[in-house]
Amino acid sequence: MDRRPTLEQIRRAPKVLLHDHLDGGLRPRTVVELADAVGYPDLPADEPEALGAWFTAAAASGSLDRYLETFRHTVAVMQTREALERVAAECVEDLAADGVVYAEVRYAPEQHLRAGLRLEEVVEAVLAGVAEGCRRAAGRGTPIRVGTLLTAMRHAARSREIAELAVRYRDDGVVGFDIAGAEAGHPPTRHLDAFEYLRRENAHFTIHAGEAFGLPSIWEALQWCGADRLGHGVRIVDDIGVDDSGEVRLGRLAAYVRDKRVPLEMCPSSNVQTGAASSVADHPIGLLRRLRFRVTVNTDNRLLGGITLSDEFAALVDAFGYDWDDLEWFTVNAMKSAFAPFDERLALINGLIKPGFARLRWEVR
Ligand SMILES: O=c1[nH]cnc2c1ncn2[C@@H]1O[C@H](CO)[C@@H](O)[C@H]1O
Numbered sequence: 448m449d450r451r452p453t454l455e456q457i458r459r460a461p462k463v464l465l466h467d468h469l470d471g472g473l474r475p476r477t478v479v480e481l482a483d484a485v486g487y488p489d490l491p492a493d494e495p496e497a498l499g500a501w502f503t504a505a506a507a508s509g510s511l512d513r514y515l516e517t518f519r520h521t522v523a524v525m526q527t528r529e530a531l532e533r534v535a536a537e538c539v540e541d542l543a544a545d546g547v548v549y550a551e552v553r554y555a556p557e558q559h560l561r562a563g564l565r566l567e568e569v570v571e572a573v574l575a576g577v578a579e580g581c582r583r584a585a586g587r588g589t590p591i592r593v594g595t596l597l598t599a600m601r602h603a604a605r606s607r608e609i610a611e612l613a614v615r616y617r618d619d620g621v622v623g624f625d626i627a628g629a630e631a632g633h634p635p636t637r638h639l640d641a642f643e644y645l646r647r648e649n650a651h652f653t654i655h656a657g658e659a660f661g662l663p664s665i666w667e668a669l670q671w672c673g674a675d676r677l678g679h680g681v682r683i684v685d686d687i688g689v690d691d692s693g694e695v696r697l698g699r700l701a702a703y704v705r706d707k708r709v710p711l712e713m714c715p716s717s718n719v720q721t722g723a724a725s726s727v728a729d730h731p732i733g734l735l736r737r738l739r740f741r742v743t744v745n746t747d748n749r750l751l752g753g754i755t756l757s758d759e760f761a762a763l764v765d766a767f768g769y770d771w772d773d774l775e776w777f778t779v780n781a782m783k784s785a786f787a788p789f790d791e792r793l794a795l796i797n798g799l800i801k802p803g804f805a806r807l808r809w810e811v812r
């Protein structure tokens with residue numbers, strides 16, 4: 448009998464999500480309604496289903512730059528306190544409904560100032576929305592914990608300011624910092640000032656690196672900037688050689704990443720859409736998992752991918768034949784790598800994740 452986890456079973460597993468963009472995960476219907484409410488005239492479709500299909504098709508262009516162009520529409524409708532609160536609350540509800548028990552959701556506050564909000568107002572609106580979403584999820588019997596990450600755009604020059612914002616709100620639900628946006632031509636060392644500040648403040652950060660650009664970007668993110676985790680990091684495979692006999696040789700950087708247990712926030716279907724991988728089956732996650740890098744599985748942008756975290760896991764089960772042990776391993780890896788305090792991570796691993804997977808294994812035996 449085939450005991451591979453099914454999508455329906457995976458949905459019931461207690462999952463952890465570290466890499467999910469708030470502005471890439473809106474419900475299509477919400478985009479339509481918010482566009483209506485604020486008079487945004489440029490949506491490529493007015494009907495939720497068609498709009499969702501437009502996003503997934505436009506995002507699957509094979510280029511990160513074109514993938515990022517689609518954010519024009521979501522960011523445009525997320526410029527007011529009400530819109531930000533709504534989007535954040537719905538994001539949390541959607542994650543909880545998919546069985547996510549801990550998530551870190553990121554967005555770039557500097558992109559939400561067009562209607563006159565201040566950076567602090569943006570952060571507070573999102574935090575209020577997250578709190579509301581957590582209340583609703585708990586009320587439905589699917590409690591979830593959610594921290595936010597503040598992203599600075601790597602082509603812009605506000606990273607120090609955004610890093611300071613992240614530190615200011617660290618006790619109110621902001622758990623870390625990130626940089627995102629077009630990678631080629633925008634190395635992370637341009638933002639060294641922000642990263643050095645965060646390290647002096649004992650704060651956590653991740654860096655999108657090794658997605659559209661290769662090893663130099665990963666090396667800078669780790670060895671110059673001091674990133675705690677790598678967003679994607681998929682190009683670390685460029686530093687791994689596998690010869691005809693299957694023997695594996697790690698270069699110095701790949702060995703460092705594995706030895707130091709640097710968490711990789713991998714997003715397989717997003718990488719297929721941007722052309723960083725040709726298919727999920729060919730995605731380096733298969734090799735990296737086999738070599739026991741600290742791999743985690745993530746959605747990146749649920750609207751653009753038309754996916755949930757459960758779908759992402761189901762695609763991996765399909766491609767690599769993963770079983771419950773693999774799925775639990777990815778999940779524990781993610782929880783260990785979260786920016787939440789150690790005692791909370793431990794409590795979730797031992798009190799929720801391990802018992803949850805044990806229960807599922809029992810139910811589907
Ligand atoms: O996969 C990605 N790589 C790089 N940047 C991204 C990716 N997904 C989203 N964003 C960028 O992050 C901003 C804040 O959430 C988004 O507006 C988008 O421009």
Ligand SMILES: [Zn+2]
Pocket residue numbers: 466468627655678747
């Ligand atoms: Zn991302």
